[in-house]
Amino acid sequence: MIVDRGRFGGYGGSFVPETLVQPLAELEEAYERLKTDPDFKNIHEELSRTYAGRPTPLYHARSLSKKLGLKMYLKREDLLHGGAHKLNNALGQALTAKMMGKTRLIAETGAGQHGVATAMAGANLGLETMVYMGEVDIRRQEMNVYRMKLMGTEVVPVYTGSRTLKDAINEALRDWTASYEYTHYLLGSIAGPHPYPTMVKDLQSVIGTETRDQILKAEGRLPDSIVACVGGGSNAMGIFSGFFQDEVNLIAVEAGGTGLTCTSKFANHGASLKVGEDGILHGALSKILQDPYGQILESHSLAPGLDYPGVGPELARLVDLGRVRSEVADDEVAMEGFRVLSRLEGIIPALESAHAVGYALQDPESLGDLAIINLSGRGDKDLATVMQREAL
Amino acid sequence: MLITYFCAGDPDPQSVPRMVDLLVRAGADVVELGLPHSDPIADGPAIQAASQRAIEAGMNTDLYFEMISKTETDVPLVFMGYYNMIFRRGVERFAQDCASSGITGLIVPDLPMDEAGPLKEACTRLDLDLIYLVAPNTPPERIESIVEETSGFVYLVARSGVTGARRDLLDETKDLIDRVKTDVPKAVGFGISTPEQAAEVIRSGADAAIVGSACVDLIARGDLVGLERLVGEMKEAIRRKT
Ligand SMILES: Cc1ncc(COP(=O)(O)O)c(C=O)c1O
Numbered sequence: 107m108i109v110d111r112g113r114f115g116g117y118g119g120s121f122v123p124e125t126l127v128q129p130l131a132e133l134e135e136a137y138e139r140l141k142t143d144p145d146f147k148n149i150h151e152e153l154s155r156t157y158a159g160r161p162t163p164l165y166h167a168r169s170l171s172k173k174l175g176l177k178m179y180l181k182r183e184d185l186l187h188g189g190a191h192k193l194n195n196a197l198g199q200a201l202t203a204k205m206m207g208k209t210r211l212i213a214e215t216g217a218g219q220h221g222v223a224t225a226m227a228g229a230n231l232g233l234e235t236m237v238y239m240g241e242v243d244i245r246r247q248e249m250n251v252y253r254m255k256l257m258g259t260e261v262v263p264v265y266t267g268s269r270t271l272k273d274a275i276n277e278a279l280r281d282w283t284a285s286y287e288y289t290h291y292l293l294g295s296i297a298g299p300h301p302y303p304t305m306v307k308d309l310q311s312v313i314g315t316e317t318r319d320q321i322l323k324a325e326g327r328l329p330d331s332i333v334a335c336v337g338g339g340s341n342a343m344g345i346f347s348g349f350f351q352d353e354v355n356l357i358a359v360e361a362g363g364t365g366l367t368c369t370s371k372f373a374n375h376g377a378s379l380k381v382g383e384d385g386i387l388h389g390a391l392s393k394i395l396q397d398p399y400g401q402i403l404e405s406h407s408l409a410p411g412l413d414y415p416g417v418g419p420e421l422a423r424l425v426d427l428g429r430v431r432s433e434v435a436d437d438e439v440a441m442e443g444f445r446v447l448s449r450l451e452g453i454i455p456a457l458e459s460a461h462a463v464g465y466a467l468q469d470p471e472s473l474g475d476l477a478i479i480n481l482s483g484r485g486d487k488d489l490a491t492v493m494q495r496e497a498l
Numbered sequence: 499m500l501i502t503y504f505c506a507g508d509p510d511p512q513s514v515p516r517m518v519d520l521l522v523r524a525g526a527d528v529v530e531l532g533l534p535h536s537d538p539i540a541d542g543p544a545i546q547a548a549s550q551r552a553i554e555a556g557m558n559t560d561l562y563f564e565m566i567s568k569t570e571t572d573v574p575l576v577f578m579g580y581y582n583m584i585f586r587r588g589v590e591r592f593a594q595d596c597a598s599s600g601i602t603g604l605i606v607p608d609l610p611m612d613e614a615g616p617l618k619e620a621c622t623r624l625d626l627d628l629i630y631l632v633a634p635n636t637p638p639e640r641i642e643s644i645v646e647e648t649s650g651f652v653y654l655v656a657r658s659g660v661t662g663a664r665r666d667l668l669d670e671t672k673d674l675i676d677r678v679k680t681d682v683p684k685a686v687g688f689g690i691s692t693p694e695q696a697a698e699v700i701r702s703g704a705d706a707a708i709v710g711s712a713c714v715d716l717i718a719r720g721d722l723v724g725l726e727r728l729v730g731e732m733k734e735a736i737r738r739k740t
Contacts, residue, residue: 121581121608123540125633125658127640266546267536279539284659286635386582387537389608399558400586401536 112300117419120299129286134301164320169450190483192223198309200227203290216271217411218250220294225259240270268404295338296418299389314348330474331355339418341482361407362436409457439464456483503710505548507557514565525733533579540607542662593620603627645680663691693735
């Protein structure tokens with residue numbers, strides 16, 4: 107994909123207040139320089155291996171395969187330190203920040219997984235860390251809030267707007283316009299202004315690189331399909347990026363919520379790729395959920411990490427080009443994925459990842475004979491949500 | 499000069515012509531009318547809250563232009579709002595609507611010069627000013643291109659951070675006024691809330707002070723008498739430069 111300063115076809119760009127133009131330019135410059143710097147690479151490689159636990163396994167899920175009638179592998183990002191793929195990005199950015207001389211990290215979080223990853227990276231590298239989190243998400247992800255606090259991170263509740271991920275990003279951007287001199291904004295997905303979509307994809311591409319080697323070693327061939335859930339799109343882009351040149355179906359599964367409908371202020375889903383329209387949110391032009399005037403809708407998903415009315419610009423482009431297929435799984439389908447994977451494999455997936463599993467259960471015929479699901483995270487954080495739902 | 503901002507539609511859409519009238523009567527030389535957006539990333543709590551109130555009161559882009567068309571005044575009216583609201587309507591149509599409703603300039607706080615191509619083109623064709631911002635951390639070469647490209651005036655962001663009333667005026671602000679060398683009028687905003695600050699900005703070499711959140715706060719409290727007094731005092735302070 108040709109990157110013209112963060113352009114992906116018509117998508118991407120950097121629609122930010124003038125105050126952030128310079129910090130973003132400095133970040134781009136620093137990351138481009140550091141990613142080939144031997145010191146950075148050494149420390150990053152060592153931390154990824156010995157602290158985060160890379161490489162993660164590619165697991166042949168036999169019982170699930172049997173149920174689906176095809177050979178299914180799971181890329182086990184749930185086994186990464188912290189319990190989700192988010193640490194790949196957080197470590198890389200935190201190390202960049204440290205080498206840029208920043209002393210403080212700020213981040214947004216929805217599911218709390220990116221917040222936890224940032225808290226880990228911050229604690230590990232000795233950086234003061236503050237995480238903005240919507241008040242609704244704080245309530246549904248209590249355990250992750252406590253984990254962040256244990257690691258010395260201040261969690262700031264956000265009471266504006268929908269009180270979820272979208273508003274946490276707004277708050278983090280506002281903080282950064284006042285604090286950029288000593289603060290790095292550690293954005294958690296491939297959304298946001300340039301250079302985030304490109305930098306975060308780069309940091310998550312390790313998933314795809316490993317998966318490619320692993321499947322070739324295990325099967326002697328590439329898979330027919332790869333399935334990943336999409337909030338902002340970082341775990342999906344991470345694994346897809348290893349296969350763009352190949353004949354592999356890349357399937358992006360968004361949150362179908364309670365149905366692909368919306369009212370004047372609320373969308374009952376998080377399916378920006380599927381039903382969103384062109385617009386600007388959080389500094390990038392992409393597919394977003396909005397009303398006819400351009401007000402952003404509040405999204406919905408059982409999985410807080412997918413509860414976002416936008417999506418990464420490069421993913422929007424890839425869907426337009428037909429290179430990535432856009433699908434949805436609703437709350438019920440995700441719950442089915444959650445239950446089935448727990449029972450059949452003894453793996454409790456994150457509700458986000460359960461959308462990818464649920465999609466595979468719904469439509470196994472579309473996956474070919476050999477497929478991989480990117481299991482982006484583990485489900486411990488979601489137990490309260492699931493217990494509550496099952497009790498109803 | 500004194501430039502005042504208010505969030506159009508707060509407390510309700512019908513109030514727009516009245517608000518402009520009040521601000522002009524009190525001494526505003528230019529009025530900025532904010533089109534409320536659900537996600538105002540450059541704004542602090544005061545304007546965020548005003549935007550939410552206005553949206554809930556039914557403000558939208560159609561009503562915005564309708565109300566501005568009904569507003570009679572001699573002072574320039576300037577659009578202030580986020581780019582998605584423009585993009586969604588269509589850049590061309592939005593600019594047309596500005597021109598035909600009586601708006602003379604646009605400030606788009608999340609549209610840096612580098613992304614402004616299509617809007618700039620439409621504005622130039624319709625003789626609308628597209629007003630660019632300069633921040634305290636904007637490097638010298640970039641300041642040069644911004645003052646080259648801006649039209650009407652150049653908006654100097656008084657300090658890093660979002661909009662919102664502050665007490666003090668930073669050295670950062672005075673330094674910025676010094677560093678921006680241009681014949682285009684320099685207007686300073688973000689954090690200016692008192693007559694003293696307004697006077698200080700003018701003494702430091704700016705051509706205009708912009709007051710936003712302080713007005714919005716008074717409107718939020720329904721204190722229109724206070725609003726008229728504040729604007730009057732600011733205008734007077736600017737005139738006397740003390
Ligand atoms: C486990 C897990 N998977 C997926 C996501 C969605 O993010 P992305 O689409 O960037 O991978 C999240 C976000 O919090 C998550 O925690």
